[in-house]
Amino acid sequence: MNTVGEPRRLGVPGPEARLRFETEPRKRGAGPGRRLLVLDGEPAFELSSWCGTCQFLFRRLEGANQTLSLEATQERLAGRLSDLDDDILDAFGSLLPEGDYLPSLLRVEPRLVTPGQEGDYFSGEQVAAWGLDAFWGLPEHPRTPYYRTFETVVDDAAHLYEFVVPMVPPSWNEPERVAEYVEQLGRGVVPTAVAVSTLDLCQPALDLHSTDYHGHWGLTHFLLDGHHKLAAAASAGAPVQLLSLLALGESLAEPADHRRLATLRSQPRLPRGTRQAG
Known part of the structure; x- marks a missing residue:
């Protein structure tokens, strides 16, 4: 069961936010700075x-080196909300x-993917859709x-593609904590993780270079809390719950697109090339 609420105002003044969206200044003779x-x-x-015509992207940089768990919310997130x-919305909104x-x-039923290996988007x-990078001759x-x-x-x-992106690599997780969550998942416990999200x-x-030309709706959840939970769920093949805060003003989408998410997210999982019945 998925629940999509109504948009709400959250957050703190930009300079006070631990996590925020920025665009680098345009350099002389170059295009717009990085988002x-x-x-x-x-x-x-x-x-x-x-621009909206370049490849969909999330690329980890050196600043992604810690999680953003909040001690005050841990007990309530230990199970299903x-x-x-x-x-909880206000607590994470303060970040x-x-x-x-x-x-x-x-x-969500997460499947861990390693870039360049099976299942890599x-x-x-x-x-x-885009072909290889024209300069490097490699995928993004x-x-x-x-x-x-x-x-x-x-x-x-x-087609809609959904991803959960950890702030630190799964190899940084504590194996003992992952094992604890695997055991809990085996008993039917469904914990909750938290993410800030974008829809691009x-x-x-x-x-020109497509073997499957189509638009990509990239729904990306950047994980704030729940790194061990996601790793355990992927290991156990079990579901967890994800509390997503979709940043409407920072997504490459229109209000009409945001409004379609509730319907799209309630559809069956359908790989590319599969037509929905009816």
Whole structure:
């Protein structure tokens, strides 16, 4: 069961936010600066370009070196939330810049993916749409393992891809804590993780290098709390719950696209090339 709430105002003034979105200044003779997710003043992830025709992207940078768990919320996140919890939303909102966020409670079954290996979006579906990077002759690289959780058909011309991206690599997790969560999952406990999210709509400008030309809706959840939970769920093949705060003003999407998420996220999981029944 997924719950998508109504947009709400959360966050603190930009300079006070531990995690915020920024765009690097334009350099003389160059295009727009990188679109970034910044943690404690240091670039943590490079995001998709504002142009909308470049490849969808999340790329880990040196500033992604810590998690953002909040001690006061740990007990309540140890199990399944029954609804959108105002106290937890406000607590994690205090880490983020003031803005409009769409809160959602999602059921996810994470699958850990290593770039360049089986199931990697960047060397699979993205290359099919954009081809290899024209200069490097290689796929884009996120510089981090990540979790694939869901995908479905948007329409005949577009597909939704969902990712959960850890702030630190799964190899940094404490094995003992992961094992504890595996044991709990085996007893039917469904814990809750928390993420700040973006929805980026990207599509190649021309069908020149595509074997599968289509628009990509990239729903990316940057994990704030729950790194051990996601690792355990991926190991055990079990579901967890994800509390997502979608940053509406920082996504490459329109309000009408945001409103479609509840419907899209309630559809069956459908890999690219599969048509929805009916």
